[in-house]
Amino acid sequence: MGHATRCIPIINSLIEHGFLPIIASDGVALELLKKEFPELQSIELPSYNITYAKKANSFKLKLIKDSPHLLKTIKKEKKHIESIVECEAISGIISDNRFGVRHKQIPSVFITHQLRVLSGSTTWLSSKLHQKIISKFHECWVPDHIGTKNLSGNLGHIEGFPQDVKYLGPLTRFKKIDTKAKYDLLVLLSGPEPQRTFLEEKLLSDLEHYKGKILLIKGKIESNQQKEILGNITIYNFMTSTELEIAINESNLILSRSGYTTIMDLAKLEKKAFFIPTPGQFEQEYLAKKLNDESIVPYSTQNEFNIKMLSEVENYSGFESQEYVVNYNKLFSLF
Incomplete structure (x- = not known):
């Protein structure tokens, strides 16, 4: 993807x-x-x-x-x-x-x-x-x-x-848009199965304890867009580029994999994020550690992650865009 x-x-x-x-x-x-x-x-x-x-x-x-x-x-x-x-x-x-x-x-x-x-x-x-x-x-x-x-x-x-x-x-x-925050947390799921589903199941359980407005995008491209609301969580199976651009701009914090395309997107939009690299994928693990060591974005392994870790973001700078x-x-x- x-x-x-x-x-x-x-x-x-x-x-x-x-x-x-x-x-x-x-x-x-x-x-x-x-x-x-x-x-x-x-x-x-x-x-x-x-x-x-x-x-x-x-x-x-x-x-x-x-x-x-x-x-x-x-x-x-x-x-x-x-x-x-x-x-x-x-x-x-x-x-x-x-x-x-x-x-x-x-x-x-x-x-x-x-x-x-x-x-x-x-x-x-x-x-x-x-x-x-x-x-x-x-x-x-x-x-x-x-x-x-x-x-x-x-x-x-x-x-x-x-x-x-x-x-x-x-x-x-994407392009950066000056807009008011609509969501406290945006969860972007992506990547090949079965790890995408494993993370979805884990996060849906963990997010019950998160106080704030959440948007969760499953990253499942299907024939029709579907929307579901579970308490404080709004769930979409997928979004178009335009919809996703708006959603990221309107979110205070992004929780996602540390895929390189996601990193490029978040850097452009100058967002704060928390990464959970796909287990066993050396590239994502390296990128997550690199950005953590540079005090830009914190990360956790999938098994060790719990929702309280999101508070660590306050100690990191988040992304800054460089014109090119x-x-x-x-x-x-x-x-």
């Missing part, structure tokens, strides 16, 4: 500069982009079907087990892209972390904030494999600031990286 939402400003910029994007994705990511851009042509790609292990310590083992399916999907992606190139007048390809979405004869860009892929003791291997994939693309775009004051830290910044890397600044579909202007004329000149 995060990869899909951070593509929204790229798609809008392509349209503004005279390009006609074709959306290619799968699952809930495709459904979200179709809702955002109903006028654009969309194509369904083979699904990676990535799910997380039920136990955090099984995360790496599950990825190894799923790797044959991943390799097959990449081959299927390549065939789909070849077919699209034959049928459409494609002048460029932009892939957000889809390894097989590229073509040797078409300028192909890979978007990632992970030049280094954390995997515990095998970080050196996972990073080398990812860097090999990146090298097959014509350019690599990193959605982050280029300097030391950045959001991705060691993930998106490697000294002497061999590939042609361009830093775009944080990508977000992208020269899209120069960026899109590749195409």
Whole structure:
């Protein structure tokens, strides 16, 4: 979902500069982009079907087990892209972390904030494999600031990286709005199952003890939007970009995963937050710890979290936005 939402400003910029994007994705990511851009042509790609292990310590083992399916999907992606190139007048390809979405004869860009892929003791291997994939693309775009004051830290910044890397600044579909607070707490749920559901069940129980007005968004993209009210909690299955932009702006505190797209969104909107990284996901754990160490956002593991921890936010600065202007004329000149 995060990869899909951070593509929204790229798609809008392509349209503004005279390009006609074709959306290619799968699952809930495709459904979200179709809702955002109903006028654009969309194509369904083979699904990676990535799910997380039920136990955090099984995360790496599950990825190894799923790797044959991943390799097959990449081959299927390549065939789909070849077919699209034959049928459409494609002048460029932009892939957000889809390894097989590229073509040797078409300028192909890979978007990632992970030049280094954390995997515990095998970080050196996972990073080398990812860097090999990146090298097959014509350019690599990193959605982050280029300097030391950045959001991705060691993930998106490697000294002497061999590939042609361009830093775009944080990508977000949102804008900061001066508005009165409507909610004391906004809970944003996201990520693959089963961990999304585990956190939802835990928080619904914990939030009964929270004094304040709460908005909870489940992050489940379905055909129809549903709204439910439980005491002081208003619950939506999903929100459109416009609705979510307003909701975040109208909320005093955000409780969510420490996914990179969420971090970029909250940085733009200059919000205070509390993070619960997805168990076993090294990237989210690293980002949560980084922001905690910088006294920006506190965090807790999923198992240890309790609602009283939200008071720790008072001792943290929250996010501050840094202006970053992208020269899209120069960026899109590749195409």
